[in-house]
Amino acid sequence: MHLSRYFLPVLRETPSDAEIVSHKLMLRAGMVRQSAAGIYSWLPLGLKVLRKIEAIVREEQNRAGAVEVLMPTIQSADLWRESGRYDAYGKEMLRIKDRHNRDVLYGPTAEEVITTIFRDSVRSYKDLPKNLYNIQWKFRDEVRPRFGVMRGREFLMKDAYSFDLTKDAAREAYRRMFVSYLRTFARMGLRAVPMRADTGPIGGDLSHEFIILAETGESQVFCHKDLIEGEIPASDTDFRGDLTPIFDRWTSLYAATSEEHDAERFAREVPADKQVSARGIEVGHIFYFGTKYSEPMGARVQGPDGQQVTLEMGSYGIGVSRLVGAIIEASHDEAGIVWPVPVAPFEVAVVNLKAGDADTDKAALDVKARLEAAGIDVLxxxxxxxxxxxxxxxxxxxxxxQVIVGPKGVKAGEIEVKERKTGTRDTLPLEAGLERTITRILDQRVLV
Amino acid sequence: MHLSRYFLPVLRETPSDAEIVSHKLMLRAGMVRQSAAGIYSWLPLGLKVLRKIEAIVREEQNRAGAVEVLMPTIQSADLWRESGRYDAYGKEMLRIKDRHNRDVLYGPTAEEVITTIFRDSVRSYKDLPKNLYNIQWKFRDEVRPRFGVMRGREFLMKDAYSFDLTKDAAREAYRRMFVSYLRTFARMGLRAVPMRADTGPIGGDLSHEFIILAETGESQVFCHKDLIEGEIPASDTDFRGDLTPIFDRWTSLYAATSEEHDAERFAREVPADKQVSARGIEVGHIFYFGTKYSEPMGARVQGPDGQQVTLEMGSYGIGVSRLVGAIIEASHDEAGIVWPVPVAPFEVAVVNLKAGDADTDKAALDVKARLEAAGIDVLxxxxxxxxxxxxxxxxxxxxxxQVIVGPKGVKAGEIEVKERKTGTRDTLPLEAGLERTITRILDQRVLV
Known part of the structure; x- marks a missing residue:
């Protein structure tokens, strides 16, 4: 992409209405613009990051055996009356009357929609297990939207829903998503710690939040230090096999959000030098809730003995748009954002120091073409x-x-390569500089 | 993908509430399920087609120099008051009050949002021309939603917006999208004819609809027969060059929707044997509307002489979700859908005739692996x-x-290859059968 043809409206000054660093940097870097309170338009640079995050989430969902669907944003209120949640759900639900005065709503989550689809389509235990996910915009009418995309009203969420015949099978489904989430966040350069959590309005009796630690985190969390460097399951993990050992290893050490925190147990179980008490940002949340929706909505299949069995369910969320902000919170410095390669909007910036000078232009275009031929995403x-x-x-x-191409370097057959993270700058012969840049990017593309 | 792990709830019987063939077939093929009146959930097979169509639209928009952004679904009513459209837009707009009793709406289109972004970001003529597009869900509260995804209430649309300094430059931008659309639809196996059209609620004085001919079309259209087989611009068309010759060639022959139709001119200009009067389906609509939004909303840049100039604009829509239905209307037979390869959910179905038989299972998995190694999308x-x-x-x-693998064939080292479109079935030696299948698919992937 040529910057002259792109749309990158950066701001030199920090917007006064932004409270946290990710919000400030996303505005300054021309990634988003607020279109209404808590509602953002994604400009090209922000959208590219959002799509890269989305692609990682999708790949890891598919790897774990989940199948992608897409549910609408507008849902019928009648579905929520069936599950009994319509009146229970508070003011965060955006309630709407259509032109025929029918109650509809902008989905904050989709348990009811997917349960209906499943109920009307699947008759036999032979079609189980199934996990259906979608990546779709949701709306929660926060009373005070803030922190940019971290707590917006319209946000992109991956939500998956598992359907099983038995409690044991449902817990297997839960473990598959648990393990999948460890990989998903690690691939974005984040270390997310799974913590026992409250189930809230989704319901159920087993739940983990995936939390990344950051000073600006919204909540207090407590965990064993070893979890922060825990071993991430490999890409060839067999998701059709038994994941209990991985699950047990990750859940044997203390980790809890403030709602679930037990100070006495924390003191007893975790040695003093391993006690981490920090601020955290929730990036994922998984739930096992059994028959909470399938029972009132009549979602049953025929079991092996011919009897009707009410489905066991779970749901599994990842805040896709929120992750853009969360990654910035975890990775920035005074000069701006420091993207991990797998989610960087572009992997290399070729900086032409003398645009309009024929030789320099030619050299810069040549460097761009060489990098692109190696599959690198170049600005x-x-x-x-x-x-x-x-x-x-x-x-x-x-x-x-950054690969810097200037008239002096062109004469000498050299380029300068700058690494954003370390700030190191090296002047190298063209070929060596290209080769090193390409190698380093390919090395960092796949983190786990 | 293994069908046993997929989610493909096909229906043996035709749903009684579906009026047109694409709606019937999309329900029967397990592509969509209605979640509320005119609102659909996309099941895995339908979503795969939707994403392939979206990818073609995106590639052709990028090729024409448009840059992708993503605007939110919920918009502030105040923006529409600025342009003067809030009260003018009828009941098709889904009007909403949020928890603070502020007026918001579900965007039926996004002229106001993008004009605001542009106005607040771009100061100089040096940043022009620009064309920003997004592919996002829209809502139009149709009084009587029908025909499945062809006239749903929630639908996926590509909408692009061009910004230029002069009327001439704006007409160039218009021609870029015009030419891009010819390629876009042709790549999906459709022949779309551009027809002079009414500008409707978008406004402006130049507009074309892109119409595919189908017996079930919603409107009457009239055109010169040669347009139906007109030459599609090649993939190496220079979108930064002069597209006037292509535009003139395509607009020199008579083509009009019923609103714009002039029977006398049609009779005079088109020889009797070239007169086509048919039903059509609108799949795209482009508009040049000058300063209709930029003037009231104050979207100006500094021109070369230092004076402020009000931006010249156009907008360009493609009905992405509607296209799924439109392609089926144009390509089906009594047995079901006949997907053109570029938009097929899977390119090959490997049919194991004796699942559970060790040799046949092994052979079927081998065929699948061989096809996938060649980059083919296999079910x-x-x-x-x-x-x-x-x-x-x-x-x-x-x-x-369909590549059919059965126990008899496995013993003989043969597979049967069936082509969906022609119905021809050939039994071939394994290697020859695979090679022919791969070659034919690669040949049909790129239609223009």
Missing amino acids: LDDTDERAGAKFATMDLIGIPY | LDDTDERAGAKFATMDLIGIPY
Whole structure:
């Protein structure tokens, strides 16, 4: 992509209405613009990150055997009356009357919709187990939306729903998502710790939140230090096999959100030098809730003995749009965002120091073409800004590597390669510089 | 994908509430389920088609120089008051009050949102031309939603918005989208004819609808027969060059929707044997409307002479979810859907005729692996249904090629290859059968 043809409205000054660093940086880097309170438009740079996160979530859901569907944003209130949640759900539900005065709503979650689809389509235990997920916009009418996309009203969520014949099978489904989530967040460069959590309005009796630690976190969390460096399950993990050992290893150490925290147990079970008490950001939440929806909604299948069995269910959320902010909270410095390669909007910025100079233009286009031929995602700064402003923008928007092409280097057959994370800058012969950049990016693309 | 692990709830009987063939077939093929009046959930098979259509639209928008953004579904009513459309827009707008009693709405289109973003971000003519597009769910509260996804209330639309300094530049932007649309629909196996059309509630003085001809079309259209086989611009068309010759060639022959139809001119300009009067389905609609939004909303940039210039704009829609139905209307037979390869949910169905038989299972898995190694998208029917039912399902869901693996063939080292479109079935040696299938699919993947 040529920057001159792109749409990247960066801001030199920090917007005064943004409270936390990710919100400030997303506005400054031209990633989002607020269109209404808690409602954002995603500009090209932000959308690219959102899509990369979405793709990782999708790949890991598929790997774990979940199948993708897409449910609508607008749901019928009657479905929520069937489950008994319509009146119980508070003011966060955006309630709407359509032109025929029928009650509809903007889905904050989709247990009712998916349970209906499943009930009307599946008759036999032979079609189980199933886990259906979707990545769709949701709406929660927060009383005071804030923190940018971290607590917006309209947000992108991955929500999966498992259907099983027995409690044991449902717990297996739960473990599959648990293990899948460990991989999902690690692939984005995040260390998310699963913590026992309250089930809240979703219901049920087993629940974990996946929390990343960050100073600006919204809630207090407590865990054993070893969990922060716990071993991430490999990509060839057999999701059709027994995942109990992995699940047990990750749940044997103390970890709890403040609602579930037991100070006495924490003190007793965790050695003092391993006690972590920190602020956390929730990026995923999984629930096993048995027959809470299937029972009132009549979702049953025929079991092996011919009897009707009420389905055992769970649901599994990931805050996809929230993750964009969460990754920035976890990875930034004074100059701006520091994207991990797997979610970077572009992997390399080629900075042309003298746009309009025929030789430099040619060299910069050549570097871009060489990198793209290696499958690298490149942004070419071909504008006539001054060098300092160009470097500042590329630092701000967090591109992992900058390859700097200037008239002096072109004459000498050299390029300068800057690594965003460390700030190191090296002048190298063209071939060596390209090779090193390509190798480093490919190495960092797959983190687990 | 193994069918046993997939979610494909096909219906043997035609649903009584579906009026047109695409709606019937989408329900029967397990592609969608209605969740509320005019609101559909997309099941895995339907979603795969939707995503393939979306990917083609995206590729062609990018090729034409448009840049992708993503605007929210919920918009502030105040924006629509600025443009003067809030009161003018009828009951099709889903009007909502949030918890603070503020007026919001579910966007039926996004001229106001994008104009605001542009106005607040772009200051100089140097940043022009720009075309920003998004592919996002829209809502129109149709009084009588019908025809499945063809006239649903919640639908997926690609909407692009161009910003230019002068009328001439805006007309160039219009031609870029015009040419891009010809390619977009042709790549899906559709022949869409651009027709002069009424501008309706969007406004402006230049507009074309892109119409595919189908007996079940919603409106009467009139055109010169040669347009139906007009030459599609090649993939290496220079979208930064002058597209006037292509535009003129396509607009020199008569083509009009019923609102714009001039019977006398039609009779005069089109020879009797070239007169086509048919039913059509609108799949795209483009508008040039000048300063209709930029003027009231104050969207201006500094021109080369330092003066403020009000932006010239156009907008360009494609009905992404509607296209799923439109393609089926244009391509089906008595047995079911006949997908063109570029939008087929799977390209090959490997039908295992004796699931559970060790040799046949092994052979079927081997065929699947060989096809997948060639990059083919494969569905393996590994269920224990009887052969007739398997063939009927694969015909119904319209997979372009079936590779049939049975115990007799396995012994003889043969497979049977069936082409969905022609119905031809050939028994071939394994290697020859695989090679032919792969070659034919690769040939049909890129239609223009």
